[in-house]
Amino acid sequence: MAAVELRGVRKSYGSGKNALEVIHGIDCSVADGEFIVLVGPSGCGKSTLLRMMAGLEEISAGEIAIGGRVVNQLEPKDRDVAMVFQNYALYPHMSVRENMAYGLKIRGVAAAEIATRVERAAAMLELAPYLDRRPRELSGGQRQRVAMGRAIVRNPQVFLFDEPLSNLDAKLRVQTRMELQKLHREFNTTSLYVTHDQVEAMTLGQRLIVMNAGVAEQIGAPMEVYAKPASTFVAGFIGSPAMNLLRGEAQGDRFVTTATSAAIALATPAPPLSIHLPVPAPRDGPLVLGLRPEHLVPASAGAARFGFAVEMVESLGADSYAYGLGGGGTLIARVAAGTVPVVDEVLPLTFAAQHMHWFDAANGKRVA
Amino acid sequence: MVENRPGLNFFSHALLIIGVAVVAFPVYLTFVASTLTADQVLDAPMRLWPGSHLLENYAHVLQKGAGGAAPLSRLLFNSLISALVIAIGKIAISIISAYAIVYFRFPGRMFCFWLIFLTLMLPVEVRILPTYKVVADMGFLDSYVGLTLPLIASATATFLFRQFFLTIPDELLEAARIDGAGPLRFFWDVVLPLSVTNIAALFVILFIYGWNQYLWPLLITTQENMYTAVIGMRRMMSGGDAATEWNLVMTTAMLTMLPPAIVVILMQRWFVKGLVDSEK
Numbered sequence: 001m002a003a004v005e006l007r008g009v010r011k012s013y014g015s016g017k018n019a020l021e022v023i024h025g026i027d028c029s030v031a032d033g034e035f036i037v038l039v040g041p042s043g044c045g046k047s048t049l050l051r052m053m054a055g056l057e058e059i060s061a062g063e064i065a066i067g068g069r070v071v072n073q074l075e076p077k078d079r080d081v082a083m084v085f086q087n088y089a090l091y092p093h094m095s096v097r098e099n100m101a102y103g104l105k106i107r108g109v110a111a112a113e114i115a116t117r118v119e120r121a122a123a124m125l126e127l128a129p130y131l132d133r134r135p136r137e138l139s140g141g142q143r144q145r146v147a148m149g150r151a152i153v154r155n156p157q158v159f160l161f162d163e164p165l166s167n168l169d170a171k172l173r174v175q176t177r178m179e180l181q182k183l184h185r186e187f188n189t190t191s192l193y194v195t196h197d198q199v200e201a202m203t204l205g206q207r208l209i210v211m212n213a214g215v216a217e218q219i220g221a222p223m224e225v226y227a228k229p230a231s232t233f234v235a236g237f238i239g240s241p242a243m244n245l246l247r248g249e250a251q252g253d254r255f256v257t258t259a260t261s262a263a264i265a266l267a268t269p270a271p272p273l274s275i276h277l278p279v280p281a282p283r284d285g286p287l288v289l290g291l292r293p294e295h296l297v298p299a300s301a302g303a304a305r306f307g308f309a310v311e312m313v314e315s316l317g318a319d320s321y322a323y324g325l326g327g328g329g330t331l332i333a334r335v336a337a338g339t340v341p342v343v344d345e346v347l348p349l350t351f352a353a354q355h356m357h358w359f360d361a362a363n364g365k366r367v368a
Numbered sequence: 369m370v371e372n373r374p375g376l377n378f379f380s381h382a383l384l385i386i387g388v389a390v391v392a393f394p395v396y397l398t399f400v401a402s403t404l405t406a407d408q409v410l411d412a413p414m415r416l417w418p419g420s421h422l423l424e425n426y427a428h429v430l431q432k433g434a435g436g437a438a439p440l441s442r443l444l445f446n447s448l449i450s451a452l453v454i455a456i457g458k459i460a461i462s463i464i465s466a467y468a469i470v471y472f473r474f475p476g477r478m479f480c481f482w483l484i485f486l487t488l489m490l491p492v493e494v495r496i497l498p499t500y501k502v503v504a505d506m507g508f509l510d511s512y513v514g515l516t517l518p519l520i521a522s523a524t525a526t527f528l529f530r531q532f533f534l535t536i537p538d539e540l541l542e543a544a545r546i547d548g549a550g551p552l553r554f555f556w557d558v559v560l561p562l563s564v565t566n567i568a569a570l571f572v573i574l575f576i577y578g579w580n581q582y583l584w585p586l587l588i589t590t591q592e593n594m595y596t597a598v599i600g601m602r603r604m605m606s607g608g609d610a611a612t613e614w615n616l617v618m619t620t621a622m623l624t625m626l627p628p629a630i631v632v633i634l635m636q637r638w639f640v641k642g643l644v645d646s647e648k
C-alpha cells in the first residue's frame with residue numbers, strides 16, 4: 001500500500017509543432033488506502049492519466065510518485081501496480097488459474113504460495129468452480145471477476161481500474177460495485193478508478209477527481225462536489241438530472257435572468273426571474289445561477305418565486321422529473337410521486353436561498 | 369436455400385463423383401503401374417487392376433533406385449530434410465521478424481516492413497540466377513544449406529504473421545507488461561501459444577512447397593546422392609538409349625506423394641482450424 005502523488009502531470013502526443021497536449025497539468029495527492037474515482041466525459045483524458053500511472057504511457061512533464069518514489073522512468077512491472085482493463089485483457093489460451101498466477105510466476109513466487117493465493121482470491125470472488133476454464137468459457141461477469149482476481153493475487157501497492165464495469169448489465173454492475181466496495185474495505189489498497197458513470201463515481205469514491213478536457217475541474221469528496229461544485233461543468237456533470245443553470249445579470253441588489261432565446265422571452269408563463277442577490281453579493285455583472293432539480297419545490301401562488309410551464313413529464317416511480325420553461329430558461333424540476341404535474345400546467349415553484357449556486361458567467365468558476 | 373429435390377440431388381452427386389474420379393483415376397493408374405513389371409506397363413492397353421510385383425518394385429526402388437539414380441530412400445531423406453528445414457526455418461524466421469515489426473518501435477521499422485513486402489514480388493524463379501551465383505560462390509552447391517537456405521527468407525509468412533499479430537488486442541501486451549513479462553517472455557508465453565493454429569497451417573503449406581521444389585534443386589545439385597525425390601524421378605525418365613522402367617518410375621511417384629499426404633492428414637484438424645478461425 002502506498003500514497004500516490006501527481007505533480008503537474010502533463011501528457012502530449014506527437015512532437016514539435018504537431019504536439020497535442022491532452023492532459024494539462026494535474027496535481028493531486030492520494031492518501032494511502034484511499035479510493036479515488038476519476039470521472040469525466042468521454043475523451044477528457046481519464047484513461048491517459050491512469051495509463052501514465054501504470055507506466056503504459058510516457059509522462060510528458062511533471063512527476064508521479066508511488067509510495068514516495070518517483071516512478072516516471074520505471075517500467076510498469078517495477079511500479080508494483082495492478083490494472084483492471086475495460087475489456088479485461090485476460091490471456092485467452094490460459095485457464096483462469098493460470099491467468100491469475102501468471103504475474104506471480106514471472107515474479108518468481110514459489111508455486112505453493114501461488115496456489116494458496118489463487119485459491120484464496122478465487123474463493124473470495126466465487127471463482128473456485130471455474131479455475132480450470134478458459135476465459136471464453138466464462139460469462140462477462142465472471143471474466144470481470146477473473147480480471148479483479150488477477151489484480152488481487154499480486155497484492156500490489158496500487159489498484160488501477162479503467163471502467164471495469166462498463167461491459168456489464170445494469171444489475172450486475174450494481175452488484176459488482178458493492179463487491180468492489182467490500183474488497184476495498186477488506187484490503188484497503190490505494191485505488192484509482194476511472195469511470196464516466198456518475199453513480200459509480202458517487203458511490204465508490206472517497207474522493208472524486210472531476211476531469212474536463214485534460215484539466216482536473218474539482219477534487220473532493222462526492223458530497224462536497226455535489227454540494228459545492230467548483231464550476232458550471234462540475235455542476236452539470238455531477239448530479240442526475242443535471243443542475244439547472246440560468247444566465248443573468250447582477251443589477252444592484254437584484255439578479256435578473258436573461259432569456260436564453262426570443263421565444264422563451266415571449267412565452268408568458270416563464271418570464272425572466274428576478275430575485276434578491278444574497279448579501280454580500282457574489283459580484284457584479286454577468287452571473288450564472290445554479291439550481292438542482294431536487295431543490296425546486298412547489299409553493300403556494302403567493303410564495304412562489306417563479307412559474308414553471310411543464311412541457312414534458314418523466315415518471316420514474318418514486319418521483320418524476322418535469323421538463324419545461326421557467327425563470328427565462330429551460331428547467332428540470334423533481335416532483336414527488338404524489339403530485340405528478342400535467343403537461344401545460346404552470347407550477348408555482350420556489351427554492352431556498354442556501355440552495356443557490358453562483359458561478360462567473362465568463363469562466364464558469366464558482367463565486368459563491 | 370436448402371431444397372430437397374431428388375433430381376438436383378442426383379445431378380449434384382453425379383457431378384461430384386465424376387469430379388472425384390477425374391482426380392483419383394490417374395493416382396489409381398500410377399498405383400497399378402507400380403505393381404506391374406516393366407513389360408506389363410508397356411502392354412497396350414495397360415491392365416487396370418493391380419499386379420503381383422508390388423513389394424518387389426518398392427523394395428528395388430528404395431534400395432537400389434532406377435535409371436541410374438541413387439536409391440530412393442536417400443532421395444526421400446534429402447527431400448524430407450529440405451522440406452522440414454524450409455518449413456521450420458521459414459516459420460521461425462518470419463514469426464520473429466513479424467514480432468519485431470509489430471511490437472517494437474525502431475528507426476526504419478516501416479522501411480524494413482516494405483523491404484520484406486517487396487520481396488513478395490521476387491519469388492525464387494525471378495532471382496534464380498543471382499541467387500545461384502551467390503550460393504555457388506559460397507561453396508554451397510550440392511549441400512543441404514544450398515538446398516534450403518535461399519528458400520527460407522519468406523515474405524508471405526512474415527506478412528501473414530504480421531496480420532495475425534495485429535489482431536491480438538494491445539491490452540494483452542499491456543496486461544503482460546504490468547504482470548512483469550518482458551518482450552521474450554511475452555513472445556513465448558502469449559504470442560506463440562496464440563499462434564499455434566496459424567503455425568500449423570503454415571507448416572503444412574510450406575512443407576508441401578519445400579517438398580515440391582523442382583527448379584532450384586535441379587540447379588543446385590549435381591551429385592546423384594544430393595538429388596531430391598522429385599528430381600530423382602525426373603532423372604529416371606532418362607530418354608536416350610536406355611528404356612525407361614515405367615513401373616519403377618510410378619513406384620517412385622507413389623512413394624514421393626506419400627509424405628506430403630501424411631503431413632496433410634496428420635495436421636488436417638489444425639490446418640483447417642488455422643485457416644478458418646482464430647482463437648479469440
Ligand SMILES: Nc1ncnc2c1ncn2[C@@H]1O[C@H](COP(=O)(O)OP(=O)(O)OP(=O)(O)O)[C@@H](O)[C@H]1O
Binds near residue numbers: 013020044047
Ligand atoms: N495515441 C494517441 N495519440 C493522439 N491522441 C490520443 C492518443 N490516445 C488518446 N488520445 C487523445 O487523448 C484524449 C484523451 O483520451 P483518453 O483515452 O484518456 O480519454 P478518456 O477520458 O479515457 O475517454 P473514454 O471515457 O472515452 O475512455 C482524447 O482526446 C484522445 O483523442
Ligand SMILES: [Mg+2]
Binds near residue numbers: 046047048
Ligand atoms: Mg478511457
